[in-house]
Amino acid sequence: MESLFLQQVLNGLIVGSVYSLIAIGLTMIFGVMKIANFAHGDFSMLGAYFALYATALMTGLLGWVGSMVVAAIGVGIIGYFVERYLFRPLLSRWTDIDIIMLSIGLFIVLENLAQLIFGATPKMITDPFHSESVNLFFFSTSVIRLLSFLFAIISIALLQVFLTRTKMGVAIRATSQNSNASLLMGVNINFIYSLTFMVGSALAGLGGVLYGTIFAIFPTMGAMPTLKAFAITILGGMGSIRGAIFGGFILGVAETLGGNYVSMEYKNSIGFVIVILVLLIIPQGLFGKKET
Amino acid sequence: MTILQGVNISKTFGGLCAVDNVSFELKADEILGLIGPNGAGKTTLINLISGFHSPDNGKILFREQDLTGLKPSTVNKKGISRTFQIIRIFPKLTALDNVKSALVDRKTRNALRVAFDSLKKSEKNLATGQKGDLKAGELLDFVGLYDYRYELAENLPYAYCKRLEISRSLATQPEVLLLDEPSSGLNPKEQNDQISIIRKIHEQGIAILIIEHVMKVIMDISHRIMVLHYGKKIADGIPKEIYSNEKVVEAYLGGEAGAEH
Amino acid sequence: MNSRLVKYASIAVGIVALFVLPIIVRDRYFQHILVLSCIFVLLTSSWNLLAGYAGLLNLGHAAFYGIGAYSSALLAMNFNISPWLGLPIGGMVAAIFGILLGIPSLRLSGPYLVITTIGFSEIMRMVTMNWVSLTRGSLGLYGIPPLTPIKLSKNLSIEFISEQNAYYVILIIVILTLCLMRKLVRSEFGITLKSMREDEMGSESIGINTAQYKLAVFMISTFFAGLAGSFYAHYIRLVSPELLTLGETFAVLTMAMVGGLGTMSGPVVGAVLLTFLSEGLRFLAEIINIDIRLIIYGTMLMLTILFMRNGVVGLFAGLARYFYRKPGEKK
Numbered sequence: 001m002e003s004l005f006l007q008q009v010l011n012g013l014i015v016g017s018v019y020s021l022i023a024i025g026l027t028m029i030f031g032v033m034k035i036a037n038f039a040h041g042d043f044s045m046l047g048a049y050f051a052l053y054a055t056a057l058m059t060g061l062l063g064w065v066g067s068m069v070v071a072a073i074g075v076g077i078i079g080y081f082v083e084r085y086l087f088r089p090l091l092s093r094w095t096d097i098d099i100i101m102l103s104i105g106l107f108i109v110l111e112n113l114a115q116l117i118f119g120a121t122p123k124m125i126t127d128p129f130h131s132e133s134v135n136l137f138f139f140s141t142s143v144i145r146l147l148s149f150l151f152a153i154i155s156i157a158l159l160q161v162f163l164t165r166t167k168m169g170v171a172i173r174a175t176s177q178n179s180n181a182s183l184l185m186g187v188n189i190n191f192i193y194s195l196t197f198m199v200g201s202a203l204a205g206l207g208g209v210l211y212g213t214i215f216a217i218f219p220t221m222g223a224m225p226t227l228k229a230f231a232i233t234i235l236g237g238m239g240s241i242r243g244a245i246f247g248g249f250i251l252g253v254a255e256t257l258g259g260n261y262v263s264m265e266y267k268n269s270i271g272f273v274i275v276i277l278v279l280l281i282i283p284q285g286l287f288g289k290k291e292t
Numbered sequence: 293m294t295i296l297q298g299v300n301i302s303k304t305f306g307g308l309c310a311v312d313n314v315s316f317e318l319k320a321d322e323i324l325g326l327i328g329p330n331g332a333g334k335t336t337l338i339n340l341i342s343g344f345h346s347p348d349n350g351k352i353l354f355r356e357q358d359l360t361g362l363k364p365s366t367v368n369k370k371g372i373s374r375t376f377q378i379i380r381i382f383p384k385l386t387a388l389d390n391v392k393s394a395l396v397d398r399k400t401r402n403a404l405r406v407a408f409d410s411l412k413k414s415e416k417n418l419a420t421g422q423k424g425d426l427k428a429g430e431l432l433d434f435v436g437l438y439d440y441r442y443e444l445a446e447n448l449p450y451a452y453c454k455r456l457e458i459s460r461s462l463a464t465q466p467e468v469l470l471l472d473e474p475s476s477g478l479n480p481k482e483q484n485d486q487i488s489i490i491r492k493i494h495e496q497g498i499a500i501l502i503i504e505h506v507m508k509v510i511m512d513i514s515h516r517i518m519v520l521h522y523g524k525k526i527a528d529g530i531p532k533e534i535y536s537n538e539k540v541v542e543a544y545l546g547g548e549a550g551a552e553h
Numbered sequence: 554m555n556s557r558l559v560k561y562a563s564i565a566v567g568i569v570a571l572f573v574l575p576i577i578v579r580d581r582y583f584q585h586i587l588v589l590s591c592i593f594v595l596l597t598s599s600w601n602l603l604a605g606y607a608g609l610l611n612l613g614h615a616a617f618y619g620i621g622a623y624s625s626a627l628l629a630m631n632f633n634i635s636p637w638l639g640l641p642i643g644g645m646v647a648a649i650f651g652i653l654l655g656i657p658s659l660r661l662s663g664p665y666l667v668i669t670t671i672g673f674s675e676i677m678r679m680v681t682m683n684w685v686s687l688t689r690g691s692l693g694l695y696g697i698p699p700l701t702p703i704k705l706s707k708n709l710s711i712e713f714i715s716e717q718n719a720y721y722v723i724l725i726i727v728i729l730t731l732c733l734m735r736k737l738v739r740s741e742f743g744i745t746l747k748s749m750r751e752d753e754m755g756s757e758s759i760g761i762n763t764a765q766y767k768l769a770v771f772m773i774s775t776f777f778a779g780l781a782g783s784f785y786a787h788y789i790r791l792v793s794p795e796l797l798t799l800g801e802t803f804a805v806l807t808m809a810m811v812g813g814l815g816t817m818s819g820p821v822v823g824a825v826l827l828t829f830l831s832e833g834l835r836f837l838a839e840i841i842n843i844d845i846r847l848i849i850y851g852t853m854l855m856l857t858i859l860f861m862r863n864g865v866v867g868l869f870a871g872l873a874r875y876f877y878r879k880p881g882e883k884k
Contacts, residue, residue, distance in 0.1 A: 036664030038667075086859070090858070097608070100610065100667055101810060101858055102859070104806065105855035106851070107851070108847055108850060109852055109855065112845075112848045227672070231668065268679070269679050275669060276657060276672060276673075279657060279665060279669060283661075363762065364754075365760050368758060368759060368760040369760045373758065375758075376755070376758070380752045382747070382755065383752075384751055393745065393747075393759065396744065402765055403742075403745075404772075407742045411733065411736050411740075417740070417741055419741050420739075420744075457755075461758070
């Protein structure tokens with residue numbers, strides 16, 4: 001019994017790592033540009049489809065890793081155009097109602113365009129390990145899941161290094177805290193906006209590949225990750241990367257345990273319940289700034 | 293007669309003590325000036341009185357009623373109005389509508405009641421129709437904005453916006469008016485106009501607590517002045533006394549006497 | 554005086570035209586689209602009240618639509634309550650849920666409000682899908698009784714199963730609702746909402762209890778969404794959890810934006826336009842075998858926000874101002 005519980009917790013952590021990856025992208029974009037992008041999950045979806053086609057060309061483990069690179073770069077480029085031509089014109093003009101509605105419009109278009117182009121039937125990325133599983137101590141999981149978990153962790157770690165050790169990363173963090181001050185310090189804000197959005201979207205794309213690896217790939221798969229990413233960022237504090245990491249794992253574990261011990265059908269509501277509870281009790285999230 | 297009283301009020305934000313054990317009295321027939329260097333806690337005090345913040349300690353009494361911790365809208369309904377340091381008018385509404393909004397009778401009606409009354413002809417509907425236009429027009433005339441009543445507030449020059457905010461705050465028939473730097477950003481002529489308006493308000497029998505940095509204005513119209521510095525009250529008395537008070541001079545100028553602001 | 558007369562006359566003519574329309578165009582499918590348009594006008598106007606006038610983005614609107622539909626259907630099927638009563642009751646049940654959602658929403662804004670309302674909507678949808686004993690889950694409820702016929706004399710009664718008669722009912726409801734909303738918006742209540750939308754702190758300082766007013770608008774908005782849902786239930790006579798999907802809310806949202814947010818005529822224009830467009834595209838979809846309706850909706854939404862912020866109505870108002878400005882007046 002105990003090992004079953006632990007098994008579930010570890011399953012939750014694996015799923016949680018992917019959630020974190022996607023949520024980090026969202027919270028970064030929100031922290032720097034104050035854009036709540038409701039199409040974020042669709043970047044994950046696009047990443048998954050890129051990977052699908054990439055793995056058809058390159059097989060095996062290398063193919064899978066390669067597909068992640070392809071997905072990240074591909075989605076990053078799409079992100080550049082979305083930011084430059086859709087969101088940036090709005091930033092100075094309107095209220096955040098407009099930005100939210102725009103991203104909803106984008107979400108509708110991307111989802112249905114994907115349905116049109118890729119077809120509605122769910123697809124799977126071929127597992128380079130052919131569902132081989134691994135047994136570690138008292139729990140077991142498939143190799144590919146374990147690797148997904150590791151890749152997610154590595155990506156998050158690399159991101160942290162980028163944000164703390166590189167000049168561009170520091171500029172991003174500075175802009176997220178005070179864009180005016182950064183501007184005065186010589187930071188090219190437009191460049192930072194593009195960079196942040198690209199990195200954030202690339203992370204979503206990467207997360208999408210892992211998400212698609214663990215679950216399945218279909219055109220409407222973006223909606224759930226979007227909502228869960230928002231739930232995570234609210235839990236962790238909008239704009240806080242640390243919060244997104246913690247929040248992602250918490251949600252992953254909560255969902256898995258909740259799904260197994262409470263009810264399978266309501267598994268996806270757990271995220272929403274958490275959101276509502278958090279907003280009622282600690283509105284700024286676990287690591288967010290309190291609003292004066 | 294004391295109409296507004298603050299007793300040992302304190303408020304801390306994070307690590308900063310914005311208001312530190314401040315007590316004050318405002319009499320019904322006076323204009324009380326509130327001065328102090330930037331960051332002294334003056335706006336915070338007004339926020340505490342008007343309900344936008346809750347004091348950590350202390351009480352705020354209005355005519356013996358305890359207002360501490362009440363919501364801003366409730367405080368207003370009891371009879372205290374305020375203006376803001378950075379104006380908070382309604383930009384996309386006309387000057388007339390800005391004032392009419394404040395004329396709506398909310399003291400006796402809640403939101404649903406207002407909604408229901410809107411659907412039928414009710415004497416309670418003071419703000420709409422001719423009655424509302426007349427009353428709002430009078431209030432705008434009081435501050436000299438009658439000719440601009442159909443202008444969108446966002447199109448009015450800054451000085452007029454300041455006056456609009458005052459006009460709007462009078463529409464709720466307050467007994468106490470809290471003015472937060474009504475002259476900031478105004479040129480000398482506009483400041484003089486502002487002084488006359490404030491005097492007119494006082495003549496209506498409204499007690500006034502006014503924050504100002506423009507020494508000319510505050511020395512001119514205040515009956516008494518209170519000085520805050522780093523959240524503490526360091527002086528309280530008539531303008532002449534304050535002007536030559538050592539502690540006050542030191543707080544503002546770091547030691548030199550008498551210079552005009 | 555003259556322009557007022559013209560205005561009233563044109564409204565009267567318009568209303569008469571709307572009543573006469575189904576007699577002229579006897580095609581049942583066309584009449585069905587008219588009914589759908591009216592339902593969407595109700596949904597879009599009520600959503601616009603919250604979003605355009607009070608500035609609150611409620612993305613759970615479809616949930617209240619569904620709650621109204623299911624409430625009225627269940628009352629009629631299980632307790633033999635007359636569908637005519639079910640209409641306002643469905644609205645009231647929705648309004649009660651509206652207050653439930655409104656209370657936590659008071660402290661929220663922007664994306665937080667959006668996510669909370671989406672969350673609420675999804676939770677309601679999942680409840681509808683999984684509480685099978687009550688709602689029959691994904692199968693939905695069918696065989697819902699229609700609006701009970703009105704007996705005129707021993708042999709003559711008006712039924713409400715036909716599209717045409719149903720249209721008359723919903724048309725009357727819509728006209729009454731729009732009149733009510735218009736009154737509200739132009740009244741003290743309306744000016745309060747506008748003040749809140751402009752500056753919340755400033756509103757509080759003049760005695761507006763913003764929490765109270767937000768709740769009131771939530772109630773009113775969700776009531777009409779529920780009313781629309783109840784009517785739908787007794788018209789289509791089949792309800793399913795599909796009614797509570799985000800897609801329905803997005804459709805309403807698009808109609809409101811494209812028509813013109815924050816105006817009375819905007820939602821009407823948007824709802825009618827997009828309902829007809831949607832049905833027209835359905836034919837196209839069958840011909841070229843691709844359903845591109847949602848893509849078009851989404852694109853229209855984005856284009857509207859980028860280039861035509863005040864919607865169709867705003868566009869025409871701007872053009873009117875441009876052409877009718879007095880000489881020497883600035884643009």
